[in-house]
Amino acid sequence: MDLIRHLECFVAVAEESHFGRAAARLGIAQPPLSQRIQRLERELGLRLFERTSRQVTITKAGTLLLDEARELLTRSEALTATARRIRDGEAGLLRAALPPDIAGETVAAILAGFRQRHAGVELELHELPTAEQLTRLASHDLDVGLIHHPCDISGLELGPVLRREVGVLLPRQAPAAALDTVTLAALDGHDLVVFPRSGAPALYDDILTTCARNGYTPTVVRQGQGASFVRGLILSAGAVAFSPTDAHSTHAAEGDPDIVWRPLAGAPLTWRHSVAWPRGRSDAAVRAFTEATTRALLDAAAGGAEEPARPLYLRPASEYWL
Structure with a gap:
């Protein structure tokens, strides 16, 4: 039995004192509503309503249960809303990683930027090299990370590539x-x-x-x-x-x-980074981490970092700039 749905029917009938109006409020036909009330009464072993051809009256047992039924429905709605926020990345825990060469000031800026954008999510931040990040992203032990290029990005989505x-x-x-x-x-x-x-x-x-x-x-x-x-x-x-x-x-x-x-004369060496996450995992928390990390890296580089105009071309296990 779907207890929550049956309690919704019970509360609607109790508040409307009429099966027809309660059915219209719930968006269902009257016979299924009557059947659900009867089944709830059987499950509880209590008579909840006295029925006549003219009116429906809640029993003493029904009155005693009504407040608790309303509380359960409220808690059920809250639980469903929380689950939706977690699913959409608006609440819960985000497991993220940064490479060891990121400066402490930049780490602090990332944390502050993330809290500003998404205070409802707890950020669990790890210091991990790129190879370990890729392993954990593949096994879904990590939700998002800042990786060094070149590397194998199969199965991942990327934020802006920054220099x-x-x-x-x-x-x-x-x-x-x-x-x-x-x-x-x-x-x-x-x-x-x-x-x-x-x-x-x-x-x-x-x-x-x-x-x-x-x-x-x-x-x-x-x-x-x-x-x-x-x-x-x-x-x-x-x-x-x-x-x-x-x-x-x-x-x-x-x-x-x-x-x-x-x-270095001629800038022969460049570190290239981007935030990466498993394909299909892009939710509000991942977007907030990407935005905060991108902003912090741009600020740390004093304007020297930029999103490149040239595309990334993949080779069998690496990325190269062509």
Whole structure:
């Protein structure tokens, strides 16, 4: 028995004191309404109405149940409304991820922007490299994430693809530190600190390929990601590391007596990001996260990031800009 629907019939008859008017209010015929009331009475083991040819009168038992029936209907409507908001991404939990190279100020801006756009949804934010994000998006253990390109985006939908120009962090005493802009070839002889390849294999390979094509083959490729660890490698091993052109990178270097940040001549390296989510999952919460993240990245890049005019062309397991 559909208890909620039967209680709706009970309340309508009680309030109208007439089967015909109650049936019209519910949008059903009178015989099915009478049958539902009879079935409800059988299920409850109580007589709810006294019926005559002229009128319908609620019984004492019916009167005692009426307020509780109304409360159950109200709670049912509230539950249905909440379920609808969760389904449409207007309430509930959104599991999101950002890559480790996003500056703390940008993370804070994303969180604030999301709350402003969608305060009704709890945001569970994780720090995950692109490869792990893709795995979790595929298994539906993650709802949305900010990924690095190039990568395999099969089965995903994307927000705007945004660019962050990349510069280099190097020891202040290095000869290249005296230059206003640094070519990749000028880094020859230095070790390179780069994120672990497992985090974003296609991007890792693209970085080393671009370096080799521009005259820089690192003496040693060292893996590191945390800012303090990378700084230690730069200072102890005379290494260099690539870092985006945003307020976080430049301000951190300006306040460091031992490390400087310099732009790369000709912008040979560019980090490209976009928010990604499983195809068909685009709801209000995902849209709010996409908008907040896109705005925060644009602001962090001081206008240097933009949605590219050229399309993405997919290759078997990666993306390349042609």
